[in-house]
Amino acid sequence: MTLLSLASVTASYGASQALFGVDLDIREGEVVALLGRNGMGKTTTVKAICRMIPASGSMQFAGQDLMLLPSHRAARLGIGLVPEGRRCFRDLTVAENLICAARPGEWGQAEVETLFPRLAERRGQRAATLSGGEQQMLAIGRALMTNPRLLILDEATEGLAPVIRQEIWAAVARLKSASGLALLVIDKTLKELKAVADRAVVLERGRTVWTGPIAELTPDLSTRYVGV
Amino acid sequence: MSREAQVNLAVVVALVLLPLAAHLMGESYWVTLATRAAVLALAGVGLNIALGQGGLVSLGHAVFFGIGGYSMGILAYHAQTYTPLIESFGLPGTNLMPVIWLVAAISAALAALLIGALSLRTTGVYFIMITLAFGQMFYFFALSWPTYGGEDGLSIYVRNRFPGVNTLAPIQFYGIVIAVLLLALLLSHRLARSPFGLALAAARQVPARVAAVGLDPQRLKLVAFVLSAAVTGLAGALFADLNRFVSPTMFSWHTSGEIMVFVIIGGVGRLMGPVVGAMVFVLLEHLLGGISEYWQIAFGVLLLLIVLFARGGLIGLVAGREKAHG
Numbered sequence: 001m002t003l004l005s006l007a008s009v010t011a012s013y014g015a016s017q018a019l020f021g022v023d024l025d026i027r028e029g030e031v032v033a034l035l036g037r038n039g040m041g042k043t044t045t046v047k048a049i050c051r052m053i054p055a056s057g058s059m060q061f062a063g064q065d066l067m068l069l070p071s072h073r074a075a076r077l078g079i080g081l082v083p084e085g086r087r088c089f090r091d092l093t094v095a096e097n098l099i100c101a102a103r104p105g106e107w108g109q110a111e112v113e114t115l116f117p118r119l120a121e122r123r124g125q126r127a128a129t130l131s132g133g134e135q136q137m138l139a140i141g142r143a144l145m146t147n148p149r150l151l152i153l154d155e156a157t158e159g160l161a162p163v164i165r166q167e168i169w170a171a172v173a174r175l176k177s178a179s180g181l182a183l184l185v186i187d188k189t190l191k192e193l194k195a196v197a198d199r200a201v202v203l204e205r206g207r208t209v210w211t212g213p214i215a216e217l218t219p220d221l222s223t224r225y226v227g228v
Numbered sequence: 229m230s231r232e233a234q235v236n237l238a239v240v241v242a243l244v245l246l247p248l249a250a251h252l253m254g255e256s257y258w259v260t261l262a263t264r265a266a267v268l269a270l271a272g273v274g275l276n277i278a279l280g281q282g283g284l285v286s287l288g289h290a291v292f293f294g295i296g297g298y299s300m301g302i303l304a305y306h307a308q309t310y311t312p313l314i315e316s317f318g319l320p321g322t323n324l325m326p327v328i329w330l331v332a333a334i335s336a337a338l339a340a341l342l343i344g345a346l347s348l349r350t351t352g353v354y355f356i357m358i359t360l361a362f363g364q365m366f367y368f369f370a371l372s373w374p375t376y377g378g379e380d381g382l383s384i385y386v387r388n389r390f391p392g393v394n395t396l397a398p399i400q401f402y403g404i405v406i407a408v409l410l411l412a413l414l415l416s417h418r419l420a421r422s423p424f425g426l427a428l429a430a431a432r433q434v435p436a437r438v439a440a441v442g443l444d445p446q447r448l449k450l451v452a453f454v455l456s457a458a459v460t461g462l463a464g465a466l467f468a469d470l471n472r473f474v475s476p477t478m479f480s481w482h483t484s485g486e487i488m489v490f491v492i493i494g495g496v497g498r499l500m501g502p503v504v505g506a507m508v509f510v511l512l513e514h515l516l517g518g519i520s521e522y523w524q525i526a527f528g529v530l531l532l533l534i535v536l537f538a539r540g541g542l543i544g545l546v547a548g549r550e551k552a553h554g
Contacts, residue, residue, distance in 0.1 A: 072440075072442055072444045075439065083437070083440065087437050090433060091429065092429060096426045096429075099423050099426055100426035100427040145441075146441050146442050
């Protein structure tokens with residue numbers, strides 16, 4: 001069953017148009033990689049889905065029209081976002097970051113701490129004092145605490161040490177196998193994406209230019225569209 | 229126990245013991261001064277919910293202080309003159325404090341709901357200006373309301389009643405005020421650590437990110453504004469009872485400014501910040517007010533020093549940076 005469906009979505013930052021026609025479908029439990037070079041509209045697409053910027057076209061989530069909803073209502077429908085740059089609540093502790101986002105469902109503080117044991121060790125520590133990797137884990141945990149049906153990871157491994165990136169990818173793999181959660185993942189590391197994603201959607205200049213099983217993304221195509 | 233918790237405990241002990249000692253030494257004037265400080269502290273605790281926890285710089289909190297004061301004044305006036313509050317319903321006034329407090333808190337909360345719903349559409353300097361404008365509207369309304377004294381204000385000849393307490397005895401009235409203040413501090417403390425309080429703190433830091441986890445930052449701030457107003461309204465009722473007098477001055481921007489200034493001096497967002505700030509304010513008013521009517525120049529210098537060198541206020545200066553409380 002289709003969970004998220006975008007058709008001919010356009011969006012602008014003031015007078016500057018960033019999306020010219022994005023088409024994207026995600027089914028329940030599916031992992032989709034959103035690919036494209038820098039500046040092609042990946043993060044803008046995420047912001048449009050999360051209703052953080054005005055957009056036009058058609059966006060449906062679980063049969064509801066996203067276009068009519070403010071940002072917090074879209075999140076309440078079940079869209080969890082791990083934003084680029086983590087954006088944890090810096091003055092709150094790890095536990096407080098999790099508690100303030102909590103909504104009823106299978107994901108609670110204990111489940112998040114099982115996924116990321118480091119967060120249990122840092123429970124009483126301010127988010128601002130965590131390392132980049134720990135902040136990323138906290139950002140994922142906070143999004144999971146909202147018990148989303150779709151989790152969006154925007155550059156979740158960017159700027160992290162290789163060992164931390166492995167931990168994040170292992171957690172993403174566990175999320176895929178252990179729950180019916182759908183994932184929309186933006187990342188530059190194609191190798192890891194291919195290991196977890198079912199399909200890929202490629203953007204170029206604000207338009208969807210390729211969609212298909214990620215296994216069919218040939219080296220030619222990935223060099224042409226993604227640059228790797 | 230953290231250093232701030234130790235400081236807080238010391239402040240509570242001082243609040244309870246010092247006026248008691250003054251009473252035992254027959255210094256009832258100092259008990260009344262302490263009562264004034266405790267009532268102003270209560271108003272500051274209210275403002276601190278909006279300002280410290282919600283980041284809402286309201287220059288209109290005198291509206292809620294004044295509404296609380298006039299709630300007390302109007303109810304007590306009708307009770308003492310044996311005239312109905314609302315003629316057609318024959319609804320009487322009352323001089324029972326708990327009823328007056330309830331009316332004061334609810335009236336202030338309702339006003340805050342209206343003012344907040346309009347003013348929270350804006351942020352920054354516009355929010356400050358709108359709250360200030362509402363304050364002035366209420367001030368001029370009270371000035372031109374002859375039924376309840378207009379610019380002369382309204383005197384209440386006998387302090388209101390509280391079951392089982394002689395409210396005319398300064399130390400007993402102080403006991404009531406301090407009990408209400410401690411309850412408000414407990415509420416503020418619990419609120420800051422509740423999921424609501426944490427979400428409010430997050431909304432203060434990154435509103436867009438709060439929306440991304442399904443919380444409406446506007447609604448969080450509105451609820452904080454309403455709770456804050458209810459506490460400040462309650463303080464207004466007690467302030468009017470302390471002075472047995474209400475006047476439009478309670479609504480003035482000067483009152484809003486004073487409450488904000490002593491919250492800043494004590495420590496914005498710190499639990500005991502408003503209490504310490506109010507104590508310093510009343511003490512300086514007493515000690516320097518007798519020397520010069522321009523005593524607030526010295527208060528201004530203190531504010532300047534605090535803002536420049538002690539961002540956590542006096543509490544921050546003594547207890548250091550606020551600790552995480554996970």
